[in-house]
Amino acid sequence: xxxxxxxxxxxxxxxxxxxxxxxxxxxxxxxxxxxxxxxxxxxxxxxxxxxxxxxxxxxxxxxxxxxxxxxxxxxxxxxxxxxxxxxxxxxxxxxxxxxxxxxxxxxxxxxxxxxxxxxxxxxxxxxxxxxxxxxxxxxxxxxxxxxxxxxxxxxxxxxxxxxxxxxxxxxxxxxxxxxxxxxxxxxxxxxxxxxxxxxxxxxxxxxxxxxxxxxxxxxxxxxxxxxxxxxxxxxxxxxxxxxxxxxxxxxxxxxxxxxxxxxxxxxxxxxxxxxxxxxxxxxxxxxxxxxxxxxxxxxxxxxxxxxxxxxxxxxxxxxxxxxxxxxxxxxxxxxxxxxxxxxxxxxxxxxxxxxxxxxxxxxxxxxxxxxxxxxxxxxxxxxxxxxxxxxxxxxxxxxxxxxxxxxxxxxxxxxxxxxxxxxxxxxxxxxxxxxxxxxxxxxxxxxxxxxxxxxxxxxxxxxxxxxxxxxxxxxxxxxxxxxxxxxxxxxxxxxxxxxxxxxxxxxxxxxxxxxxxxxxxxxxxxxxxxxxxxxxxxxxxxxxxxxxxxxxxxxxxxxxxxxxxxxxxxxxxxxxxxxxxxxxxxxxxxxxxxxxxxxxxxxxxxxxxxxxxxxxxxxxxxxxx
Amino acid sequence: xxxxxxxxxxxxxxxxxxxxxxxxxxxxxxxxxxxxxxxxxxxxxxxxxxxxxxxxxxxxxxxxxxxxxxxxxxxxxxxxxxxxxxxxxxxxxxxxxxxxxxxxxxxxxxxxxxxxxxxxxxxxxxxxxxxxxxxxxxxx
Numbered sequence: 001x002x003x004x005x006x007x008x009x010x011x012x013x014x015x016x017x018x019x020x021x022x023x024x025x026x027x028x029x030x031x032x033x034x035x036x037x038x039x040x041x042x043x044x045x046x047x048x049x050x051x052x053x054x055x056x057x058x059x060x061x062x063x064x065x066x067x068x069x070x071x072x073x074x075x076x077x078x079x080x081x082x083x084x085x086x087x088x089x090x091x092x093x094x095x096x097x098x099x100x101x102x103x104x105x106x107x108x109x110x111x112x113x114x115x116x117x118x119x120x121x122x123x124x125x126x127x128x129x130x131x132x133x134x135x136x137x138x139x140x141x142x143x144x145x146x147x148x149x150x151x152x153x154x155x156x157x158x159x160x161x162x163x164x165x166x167x168x169x170x171x172x173x174x175x176x177x178x179x180x181x182x183x184x185x186x187x188x189x190x191x192x193x194x195x196x197x198x199x200x201x202x203x204x205x206x207x208x209x210x211x212x213x214x215x216x217x218x219x220x221x222x223x224x225x226x227x228x229x230x231x232x233x234x235x236x237x238x239x240x241x242x243x244x245x246x247x248x249x250x251x252x253x254x255x256x257x258x259x260x261x262x263x264x265x266x267x268x269x270x271x272x273x274x275x276x277x278x279x280x281x282x283x284x285x286x287x288x289x290x291x292x293x294x295x296x297x298x299x300x301x302x303x304x305x306x307x308x309x310x311x312x313x314x315x316x317x318x319x320x321x322x323x324x325x326x327x328x329x330x331x332x333x334x335x336x337x338x339x340x341x342x343x344x345x346x347x348x349x350x351x352x353x354x355x356x357x358x359x360x361x362x363x364x365x366x367x368x369x370x371x372x373x374x375x376x377x378x379x380x381x382x383x384x385x386x387x388x389x390x391x392x393x394x395x396x397x398x399x400x401x402x403x404x405x406x407x408x409x410x411x412x413x414x415x416x417x418x419x420x421x422x423x424x425x426x427x428x429x430x431x432x433x434x435x436x437x438x439x440x441x442x443x444x445x446x447x448x449x450x451x452x453x454x455x456x457x458x459x460x461x462x463x464x465x466x467x468x469x470x471x472x473x474x475x476x477x478x479x480x481x482x483x484x485x486x487x488x489x490x491x492x493x494x495x496x497x498x499x500x501x502x503x504x505x506x507x508x509x510x511x512x513x514x515x516x517x518x519x520x521x522x523x524x525x526x527x528x529x530x531x532x533x534x535x536x537x538x539x540x541x542x543x544x545x546x547x548x549x550x551x552x553x554x555x556x557x558x559x560x561x562x563x564x565x566x567x568x569x570x571x572x573x574x575x576x577x578x579x580x581x582x583x584x585x586x587x588x589x590x591x592x593x594x595x596x597x598x599x600x601x602x603x604x605x606x607x608x609x610x611x612x613x614x615x616x617x618x619x620x621x622x623x624x625x
Numbered sequence: 626x627x628x629x630x631x632x633x634x635x636x637x638x639x640x641x642x643x644x645x646x647x648x649x650x651x652x653x654x655x656x657x658x659x660x661x662x663x664x665x666x667x668x669x670x671x672x673x674x675x676x677x678x679x680x681x682x683x684x685x686x687x688x689x690x691x692x693x694x695x696x697x698x699x700x701x702x703x704x705x706x707x708x709x710x711x712x713x714x715x716x717x718x719x720x721x722x723x724x725x726x727x728x729x730x731x732x733x734x735x736x737x738x739x740x741x742x743x744x745x746x747x748x749x750x751x752x753x754x755x756x757x758x759x760x761x762x763x764x765x
Contacts, residue, residue, distance in 0.1 A: 021655060021739075021756045028648040029737050036645070051735070154735070160718065161734040185700055185719065578734065624734040 035128040044132035058570040080213040080243035082119025089598045090480040096146035104265040109313040109340035112430035125193040127154045134453040135423040138387040142336040144425040156181040156189035167620035173200040195219040212241035228269040236261040245291040254292040279319040308348040314341045329374040336367040359435045359442045360396035381410040402426035419455040433486040448475040464503040493523040509542035532557040545574040566592030578624040590615040649676035654683040661694040669693035671703040
């Protein structure tokens with residue numbers, strides 16, 4: 001059989017060469033997609049957005065992927081911050097979604113995830129995206145995760161040269177970025193990227209006040225690599241209007257959050273087979289939040305008209321991993337350490353400083369991981385992973401020792417693939433839930449997730465089909481009370497999911513994609529009971545130098561009986577190989593998903609409903625040189 | 626999801642792992658064959674090009690540049706005086722900085738490129754067939 005395949009392969013290539021070197025180059029370009037090197041099917045229920053996908057979808061920010069990704073929507077919290085799992089009206093819900101830039105986790109100490117800052121990051125420096133759902137492999141993270149999003153940057157090897165891009169929108173939003181990359185004669189590889197963007201959004205009038213959600217961002221990323229050593233720097237400053245602000249008792253007249261983020265990572269691989277890897281990351285984030293109220297808040301709420309508070313956080317993470325390859329199994333052993341420091345500075349009310357106490361300011365996490373992937377046959381892979389952590393809060397808080405277990409079985413036969421995952425994971429509450437003076441609760445217990453997940457996929461010459469379904473049970477689910485304090489739910493929360501995907505490629509570059517998914521939450525707390533159903537239809541068409549993208553997203557169950565329709569259309573025209581011009585409309589009919597946010601909790605709770613992804617039109621141009 | 630799903634699937638089923646390297650080696654072979662007019666050209670590389678090293682059945686790898694029909698170069702310093710007059714072909718754009726290199730196959734601006742300089746081909750008296758014409762450019 002093998003010989004036959006090689007013979008056919010040889011004939012196929014000969015025929016290709018005879019016909020068209022272009023086809024060979026195109027095939028080579030497709031086969032050289034970086035995602036083929038980085039993706040790990042055993043690591044979870046995987047969604048890959050290749051570079052080609054990102055370009056044809058004209059993805060401008062991570063929001064463009066989130067809003068249609070299986071089981072997730074792009075959602076924001078009451079402060080206008082990315083919070084895709086937003087369920088609770090007050091607390092941040094997406095701590096279990098971990099985001100990575102290459103192999104570095106953006107682990108902001110206060111929230112436990114970088115999604116809050118990078119959940120809507122511009123994608124111009126990104127080559128491809130991998131989303132691992134369903135309790136992904138422990139190989140990635142020092143702490144457990146529900147979902148892992150890996151953003152892989154463009155590389156000097158493939159992107160030698162420079163690119164400049166400008167985007168404008170009639171509402172004043174704009175984005176400008178540039179990158180340059182090369183490999184020097186002595187093999188030093190570098191990639192340098194800088195971006196400025198003004199995300200201007202519609203203003204909303206409420207009680208004679210104007211609520212804003214604009215974000216102004218400056219972003220810098222650079223990498224320098226030689227042989228098996230790599231140094232990366234990622235820095236971002238953001239100035240954001242915080243919409244309804246943190247307090248649900250009144251409508252603010254003005255809210256602002258300034259954030260400065262910086263991280264640097266050194267990574268190295270050792271031994272001839274590069275099976276020993278080391279990584280060290282330093283990360284810091286400082287922020288300042290201000291809110292103005294007029295008239296002042298009622299005396300029972302504090303009676304102030306101006307609120308100002310800053311916070312600072314730092315984290316150092318080190319990782320050492322060794323991989324052993326045997327005849328039938330691959331064994332990975334990893335040890336990680338993370339030191340977190342986080343501090344909420346004293347609060348300033350009406351320009352008067354008030355001292356507040358914080359339950360604890362630092363946390364050390366020690367983590368050990370072992371994973372063995374054993375090939376029963378060449379088509380059957382079984383994998384067992386165990387990870388344990390020790391959370392040391394310097395005796396200021398109770399220490400925690402969570403244990404994570406994961407079993408996976410993957411079967412492939414011809415064009416058929418099935419994946420089964422069983423997992424049990426314990427999530428330690430993040431510092432913003434435990435250490436913060438007002439909403440923090442130092443007595444919180446760990447959440448315990450137990451899940452079973454199944455995936456089947458089938459591929460033919462022109463089609464790709466996939467079905468997934470899962471069940472998860474959560475003990476000690478974390479949610480906020482009416483006063484904002486975080487508590488463990490007394491009863492279990494059950495989550496059921498199911499999805500169906502179908503892709504049909506009907507011409508060389510034309511494609512139809514369909515996706516339907518549902519996620520149902522059942523909990524004792526009425527806030528959590530929900531059934532969400534989502535449909536996505538996406539069509540790609542190519543007419544020579546013109547690429548057209550159509551997308552319809554239908555969301556049901558997010559806003560009562562109302563069904564949301566988000567239709568987006570994009571067209572990209574290649575004036576020549578190096579100059580491209582694009583137009584794109586998001587949520588063109590302004591009928592997309594809306595979200596209700598709580599304000600004036602007492603005496604009568606009220607809500608304001610606003611679009612999550614606003615209607616927006618964009619024109620962009622990019623030039624490669 | 627995939628630009629050319631059918632070709633991708635076919636290639637995946639047929640080729641297995643390292644498809645990119647296999648195809649890269651095949652492209653080098655097409656170039657070497659065209660430049661040398663040999664079915665199995667003798668190739669010299671001072672720095673190994675991984676695709677050619679791994680999928681070398683179409684080539685005869687030689688240990689000295691003087692024995693080679695074509696020399697694949699990765700760095701400028703690899704263009705040695707003792708082999709001047711041989712065909713040098715680059716695996717990076719930078720190698721075109723030296724006029725001994727008549728062309729290169731390289732990644733740039735996110736896409737793979739093949740480039741031959743017309744004047745250098747003429748200098749070597751090489752005329753490429755019509756499949757290669759679109760990759761010929763004037764030196765800037």
